[in-house]
Amino acid sequence: MLLEFTVGNYLSTKNKTTLSLFAVPIKEHKETNIFSTERYELLKGAVIYGANSSGKSNFIKAISTMRRLVLQSFEQSSTAELDIAPFLLSTETEKTDSFFEAVFSVDNIRYRYGFELDNHSINTEWLFESQKKTEKPLFIREHDRIEVMSRSFPEGKDLEKRTRDNALFLAVVDQFNGKVSKKIMKWFNNFITISGLKHEGYKGLTLEMLENKQTQATLLSFCKTLDLGFDDLAISKKPFDQKELPSDLPEGLVKQLLTDFEGAFKIDIKTTHKKYDVKNKVIEQIEFDMRSQESSGTNKLFNISGSIFNVLNNGGLLVIDDLHTSLHPLLTIAITKLFNSKECNRNNAQLIFATHDTNILNYGNYRRDQIYFVEKNKYGESEMYSLVEYKEAGKTIRRNKDYLEGRYGAIPFISNLSGIVTK
Template sequence: MLLKFSVGNFLSFKNKTTLNLAATSIKEHNDTNIFSTERSALLKGAVIYGANASGKSNFIRAMSTMRRLVLLSFDKSSTNVLGVTPFLLNTETEKAPSFFETVFIINDIRYRYGFEVDDKKIHAEWLFEAIMSAEKPLFLREENGIEVMKNFPEGKGLEERTRDNALFLAVADQFNGKIAKRILQWFNNFNTISGLSHEGYKGVTFKMLENKQTSLALLDFYKKLDLGFDDITISKKIFDPKEFPYDIPESLVKQLVTDLEGAFKMDIRTIHKKYNAKDKVVGKVEFDMRSQESAGANKLFNISGPMFDVLNGGGVLVVDELDDSLHPLLTLAVTKLFNSKEFNRNNAQLVFATHDTNLLYYGNYRRDQIYFVEKDQYGASDMYALVEYKEEGKTIRKDRSFEKDYIEGRYGAIPFIGNLSNIVTEWQEK
């Protein structure tokens, strides 16, 4: 369960910025949008708005980067770079390390884990544990070494085994540390996906449709969305080199044949009713999902696997550009899954970036779930929740029209569009 995620000096985020999923005291949609643990009440997700190039995607990339470093830093060699870019528009930050920190709950124990890192090395790393209310350190890493506390015995003796570009937590996991293993598993269930480049998630959906226990929920979801087909068939076919396009260079074909030897191709077909002249059903027709269904249907199919995987496991799903290629009602349907007691029985959380302002009206989001990202005049992004926003010294009331206010620019985080008629006039005069 995610409580907070913070990032600083990374891409367009110069200063520390935090997404907080701890529910505030406001009384909105308490029966659907929050869930309670022994420690606190948490939100089932958040929605992030902002103009193009404001930093929405960069915030999600920060989440993805932290996850990648936690899960993969141990596998790198000592010469590998870490793929971290600081805020480059300021002389104080361009050479400084980036900051990442996450607060989360595992088995009713709160952990706070973070690190400071540049492209070549880990500058600092820390892990705190709060079994009751007081927070105690498990280990602290600084430039001059790693201090392992007595309540983290699994880390003893691993200090000298940790490379400069490897996380100590990942090293402890490799040596079967119990706490480290639990935390690495939490990060494994902290999934970030792209709503633009979603083809790669099809395999997850395919596996879930192959499983009888998970396929029923997916098929029921497709039918309720009225995507234009009645059913789906899936099958595996041995890869056939004859299916390559004729214009691919022969050298590339030979390489691909070698790489894909013994591989399977996923064949996904949708089932449609066939009618006669009197509009009576006379049979069925199969369509190829990729080539004969819409871009929106393909996207929904591709991301539905990761969605239901998180819903079943109770993890965190972070999606950039969720609404791309989707009708607003389909986007709404996806978000409602996570606020549904029927589908979200394990308190999964959904965080996503979007331009779909309809959700500010129809989505039934609380003010502490709505976030805005905006860049200042120096190119630095900032993010703030609607519940924090003040107008004339007062917080925004829950009965305001959030969508109307946002479009009118009351909350910021919208593009500044000049007088387009001037552009047209200047163009015509040339």
């Protein structure tokens, strides 16, 4: 489970910024939105608000970037760039390292893992462990020097010289089957990051759910509860057929595609609808093609639902940018309430998402320590703060109205539009 995530000098974030999932001592939604471990009281997630270009998506991207760097580090060549962009609007940061750090708990042991890097090399890296209260280092890396604590992290011994400048030491140790590093790599692999705009690539888990009779029932129940307008879902599989390729493709490309798709199947998702006669009596069931005949919102829900239930069933972290896009506000709220629920979220899964949907402020049953705002200051730096940090003496918080009126900041400043259209 995630405890904290911190990023600094990356994209629009200049100074180190932290999102914390430690629950503060307030009484809001204690029974549903927090869970207790032997050591901590933790939140089941957080929602991030901000104007367009405020930096909220960049913060989500930072989490995704750290995950990518950890999981793909060992596979890269020694000449591969790391695709890192620092904060470029200051001479102080444009040529300095970006900072990433995650604090998380695995098997009731707290780990703090992070690194600083530029586009070409890992310049510092560290891993600390806390089994009780005292935190102890397992390894510390500074440029080409890696210090391994032999008693605490024996799996890392003698692997220092096997680590490339652009590779994470943690990933190297994992390749040699280190016990602790393997556990940490599994934690990073066990959370999913999703773009709410480009979600087509995430439907693989949903298709797996449909092919499994047990999870199929869960998915169908979810769709029916949300009233998406169809009665059933089914997968149609057929072997790849060369005749379905466009006729004007170059011959060389056709040969390549035939090689690539040899033995592959084309998968179509069908929804079932009732058809009525003139007296509104059901006369038959007809099939619609999901992609071409259902709404963009229905397609999005279908594509991401596998990821949602994968995390809910197994525990872990789900991170989504632009969750609200193409979804009715009630559907967005329904998804978030799955996580802030004792019945649906029995494995303490966590959901972090960015949105513009202000209905969640009033109707999403979120605690103040779960609500974050991001805005840019006059220097182009993204700054993030939570609603629990906001205090105004003698005034009641009316979340939706107050946010839209700008009391908490993190909204666009729109000047007079009357002069835009000429007569």
